[in-house]
Amino acid sequence: MAGLRWFALRKAIAAFLTIVAIVCANFVIFRIAPGDPIRMMFRDPRVSAKQLQAMREKFGLDKSLGGQFIAYFKGLSRGDLGLSFSQRRPVAEVLAERIPQTLLLVITALSIAVVLGVALGALAGWRSGTRFDAFILTASLTMYSIPTFSLGIILLLVFAYHLAIFPLGGIVTPASGFAGFAYAKDVLWHMFLPAFSIVIWYVGEYVLLTRSSMIDVLDQDYITTARAKGITEFGILKNHALRNALLPVVTITGVNLGFAVAGIIEAETVFSWPGVGRLVYDAVSKRDYPLLQGSFLLFAVSVVLANLAIDLIYGYIDPRIKVRD
Amino acid sequence: MGLAGLIIILLFLIAAVFAPFLWTVDPERSGEIDNVLLSPSSEFWLGTDDLARDIWSQTIYGSRVSLTVGLLAALITVVTGTLVGLTAGFYGKLIGEALMRIVDFFMMLPALPLMIVLAAVLGPSMWNIIFVVSVVSWPTTARVVRSQVLSLKERPFVEASRCIGASNFALMFSEILPNVIPLMFAQAVLMITEAIYGEAVLSFLGLGDPTTISWGSMLHFAFESGVMARALWWVIPPIASICALIVSFSLLGTAISDVLEPGYKEKRGL
Numbered sequence: 001m002a003g004l005r006w007f008a009l010r011k012a013i014a015a016f017l018t019i020v021a022i023v024c025a026n027f028v029i030f031r032i033a034p035g036d037p038i039r040m041m042f043r044d045p046r047v048s049a050k051q052l053q054a055m056r057e058k059f060g061l062d063k064s065l066g067g068q069f070i071a072y073f074k075g076l077s078r079g080d081l082g083l084s085f086s087q088r089r090p091v092a093e094v095l096a097e098r099i100p101q102t103l104l105l106v107i108t109a110l111s112i113a114v115v116l117g118v119a120l121g122a123l124a125g126w127r128s129g130t131r132f133d134a135f136i137l138t139a140s141l142t143m144y145s146i147p148t149f150s151l152g153i154i155l156l157l158v159f160a161y162h163l164a165i166f167p168l169g170g171i172v173t174p175a176s177g178f179a180g181f182a183y184a185k186d187v188l189w190h191m192f193l194p195a196f197s198i199v200i201w202y203v204g205e206y207v208l209l210t211r212s213s214m215i216d217v218l219d220q221d222y223i224t225t226a227r228a229k230g231i232t233e234f235g236i237l238k239n240h241a242l243r244n245a246l247l248p249v250v251t252i253t254g255v256n257l258g259f260a261v262a263g264i265i266e267a268e269t270v271f272s273w274p275g276v277g278r279l280v281y282d283a284v285s286k287r288d289y290p291l292l293q294g295s296f297l298l299f300a301v302s303v304v305l306a307n308l309a310i311d312l313i314y315g316y317i318d319p320r321i322k323v324r325d
Numbered sequence: 326m327g328l329a330g331l332i333i334i335l336l337f338l339i340a341a342v343f344a345p346f347l348w349t350v351d352p353e354r355s356g357e358i359d360n361v362l363l364s365p366s367s368e369f370w371l372g373t374d375d376l377a378r379d380i381w382s383q384t385i386y387g388s389r390v391s392l393t394v395g396l397l398a399a400l401i402t403v404v405t406g407t408l409v410g411l412t413a414g415f416y417g418k419l420i421g422e423a424l425m426r427i428v429d430f431f432m433m434l435p436a437l438p439l440m441i442v443l444a445a446v447l448g449p450s451m452w453n454i455i456f457v458v459s460v461v462s463w464p465t466t467a468r469v470v471r472s473q474v475l476s477l478k479e480r481p482f483v484e485a486s487r488c489i490g491a492s493n494f495a496l497m498f499s500e501i502l503p504n505v506i507p508l509m510f511a512q513a514v515l516m517i518t519e520a521i522y523g524e525a526v527l528s529f530l531g532l533g534d535p536t537t538i539s540w541g542s543m544l545h546f547a548f549e550s551g552v553m554a555r556a557l558w559w560v561i562p563p564i565a566s567i568c569a570l571i572v573s574f575s576l577l578g579t580a581i582s583d584v585l586e587p588g589y590k591e592k593r594g595l
Binding site: 018021022029030111113115141145146147149150153154156157161162173255257258259262265266269270280281284285287289292293295296299303304307 | 430432433434435436437438439441443445446474482518522525526529531532544548553554557560564567568571572575
């Protein structure tokens with residue numbers, strides 16, 4: 001077990017260092033913006049130079065770069081992510097409000113996508129070369145090539161507007177006064193299309209991955225041995241092939257979370273789902289840099305932490321890790 | 326299948342290069358107020374948008390942006406990624422490890438938020454889009470090239486050259502690099518699809534170059550106009566074009582990989 005603990009420790013330290021690097025990068029990116037940020041904030045030419053200077057001091061932009069950096073760090077440790085220009089509220093507050101909706105959408109969509117994608121991919125790989133496999137392969141390649149926002153727009157127009165089966169956006173029907181079960185149903189009804197948009201791309205990717213991995217695994221000697229031993233096909237699939245095929249899939253899941261973020265941003269924007277992804281779009285349109293900076297930090301750190309969780313899971317399920325270190 | 330992809334790409338290339346001759350008008354010129362949001366007709370082949378601009382022209386000219394960004398960003402990505410991967414794989418130990426840590430860091434950053442932040446900060450222009458897309462894509466190439474270099478490094482022909490007294494530099498570029506080129510091609514095509522997608526998303530979100538019409542910005546205007554649902558002719562051409570171009574480059578990529586690496590298709594079960 002010592003190997004596992006050492007592995008976990010190493011991964012945790014790496015994650016921590018990455019987060020520190022992200023925090024620094026976040027600072028640097030927004031300071032290298034060409035042009036004076038105060039001028040960007042207050043473009044109205046009627047604002048006097050004195051008022052601009054006062055603003056500069058208020059935001060701490062009159063200090064040296066080093067001074068600003070320290071102030072930034074101090075603020076972060078207090079949970080202060082700055083003030084949103086467009087909403088006139090602390091960024092942290094705005095983000096906190098939106099996180100639950102995004103979590104709901106992303107956990108639902110990803111869970112469905114992973115289960116479906118892995119199942120179909122494993123089956124396709126198992127039956128590689130058959131018409132079923134060819135069909136799944138073509139379908140997945142197509143699904144993988146359509147940008148999520150494009151698919152979202154099509155779904156919105158076809159199913160929400162023209163066929164009116166689903167709502168046009170948002171998370172609940174406004175002023176409906178639903179409560180309890182009716183409320184939950186309303187949310188699910190609103191969540192269907194955005195989740196579906198995210199699921200499609202993800203399923204495509206997971207099918208391709210799992211299928212590829214399964215094909216590689218089936219080539220291995222231990223599968224031949226298992227067959228020679230007389231184990232049933234299903235037994236082989238369950239106990240030998242699937243377990244090993246899933247390992248690379250778990251690894252890739254970590255890397256993929258970055259793409260999940262893209263899917264969230266796109267789907268939330270198209271369907272006006274009130275989550276952090278939609279917030280990014282709003283921040284961009286309103287040039288609300290503190291909000292943009294805060295959202296970026298949130299996404300980046302979440303991805304690192306999620307990766308850490310997945311690495312630990314991988315370490316737990318792959319017996320080679322425990323022994324190796 | 327690869328051939329089908331190639332044909333589609335060529336069609337778009339023709340559209341991009343010969344745009345002015347393909348029965349188009351200036352895509353950015355707003356038209357008469359009577360011509361706003363017309364459905365496809367013999368005068369406006371794909372209809373008009375909310376500023377009475379011709380959608381056929383926009384679609385044709387839009388291919389210029391997608392292809393330019395796609396090809397240039399892919400070029401920069403592959404060159405950068407290969408240089409880093411080559412150096413990291415070849416020199417190993419301190420330099421290699423340090424480079425890979427940087428690569429890992431970049432890979433960890435979520436792509437779209439990073440692109441959005443950089444694009445927002447740098448300002449909307451096509452060159453910034455190309456830069457931003459490259460920043461996000463080069464780590465994958467670096468990683469892939471480095472693995473290849475690591476395995477090539479141990480091969481006898483490298484050792485043989487070293488015995489003759491070839492310098493590190495010569496080894497890297499005359500011995501190992503030529504063997505990495507097939508991989509670079511495969512990566513390049515993949516990066517093209519990523520770049521086309523990246524430009525489309527950024528433009529859709531409003532971070533594209535405001536001085537040029539691209540498929541993504543067409544969708545941005547359609548989405549923002551509020552009348553998107555009533556003007557399917559505005560929405561379908563750009564979406565179809567984006568998907569067609571991405572799919573055709575994917576098919577081309579698979580075909581190229583199969584040619585350069587015999588058995589690629591069987592290995593992947595394609």
